[in-house]
Amino acid sequence: MAEEKKIEIIQTEDGSHSLFLPDMDETYHSSHGAIQESRHVFIKHGLDDWAAQHHADTINILEIGFGTGLNALLAYEWAHQHKKNVVFYTLEAYPLKEEITTQLNYPAQMGQEDFDAPFQQMHQCSWGTLHQLSPYFSIYKIHDKLETVSFPAVNCQLVFFDAFAPSKQEEMWALPLLEKVTDQLVNGGALSTYCAKGQLKRDLKSLGLTVESLPGPPGKFQMVRASKA
Numbered sequence: 001m002a003e004e005k006k007i008e009i010i011q012t013e014d015g016s017h018s019l020f021l022p023d024m025d026e027t028y029h030s031s032h033g034a035i036q037e038s039r040h041v042f043i044k045h046g047l048d049d050w051a052a053q054h055h056a057d058t059i060n061i062l063e064i065g066f067g068t069g070l071n072a073l074l075a076y077e078w079a080h081q082h083k084k085n086v087v088f089y090t091l092e093a094y095p096l097k098e099e100i101t102t103q104l105n106y107p108a109q110m111g112q113e114d115f116d117a118p119f120q121q122m123h124q125c126s127w128g129t130l131h132q133l134s135p136y137f138s139i140y141k142i143h144d145k146l147e148t149v150s151f152p153a154v155n156c157q158l159v160f161f162d163a164f165a166p167s168k169q170e171e172m173w174a175l176p177l178l179e180k181v182t183d184q185l186v187n188g189g190a191l192s193t194y195c196a197k198g199q200l201k202r203d204l205k206s207l208g209l210t211v212e213s214l215p216g217p218p219g220k221f222q223m224v225r226a227s228k229a
């Protein structure tokens with residue numbers, strides 16, 4: 001992937017924006033609905049499922065691929081709704097420019113216009129430092145590639161694995177990188193991803209995780225959640 005890439009803002013079927021990379025012929029989210037997909041994969045089958053089985057006042061999340069910041073904003077909403085402390089670590093190799101991020105319609109589409117300021121703060125705050133954006137939500141952005149990053153020593157309850165599809169960026173799904181990411185999980189922690197390829201499931205199983213195929217968001221048959229015993 002080139003550092004300077006052409007990016008188009010598109011509208012998905014639920015009204016929320018996503019981004020299209022013509023050079024890669026790839027979008028950041030499902031065309032069936034960006035918010036709908038992220039809520040299903042990372043909130044319902046990430047945060048909700050984990051919180052239904054565990055009690056913790058603080059939940060550390062590691063996201064692979066910060067991108068538009070949609071998952072961070074949905075986690076922010078969840079933290080406020082559940083009055084739980086979420087610390088959101090997120091990795092991004094190619095941060096978006098402000099001229100793109102200021103146009104994204106997520107707060108309005110979520111019916112949370114008052115989230116506009118924290119959403120912009122998520123994008124504008126500096127990398128490599130923890131920023132407390134509210135009583136319930138802190139963010140730590142890591143500007144690096146998955147291949148080269150050394151993660152801060154944090155025990156994560158959840159991983160949101162949101163790389164581009166294996167058909168477009170196969171290297172992100174390589175076994176050593178999956179191991180590097182799942183090593184960040186505590187026992188009882190879980191990784192969720194929209195991808196349900198057989199190779200991914202076999203690789204996660206080979207790392208000792210318990211792999212579940214769950215119904216996918218609209219337009220996708222299945223997704224994967226992998227838990228560490």
Ligand SMILES: C[S@@+](CC[C@H](N)C(=O)[O-])C[C@H]1O[C@@H](n2cnc3c(N)ncnc32)[C@H](O)[C@@H]1O
Pocket residue numbers: 027028029038064065066067068069070071091092093094095144145146147162163164165172
């Ligand atoms: C599917 S998109 C991001 C989705 C994002 N969570 C969102 O809601 O917008 C994948 C992201 O991974 C980032 N990325 C691509 N290659 C990467 C790499 N080698 N290391 C870390 N991030 C990478 C892309 O720039 C992009 O933001």
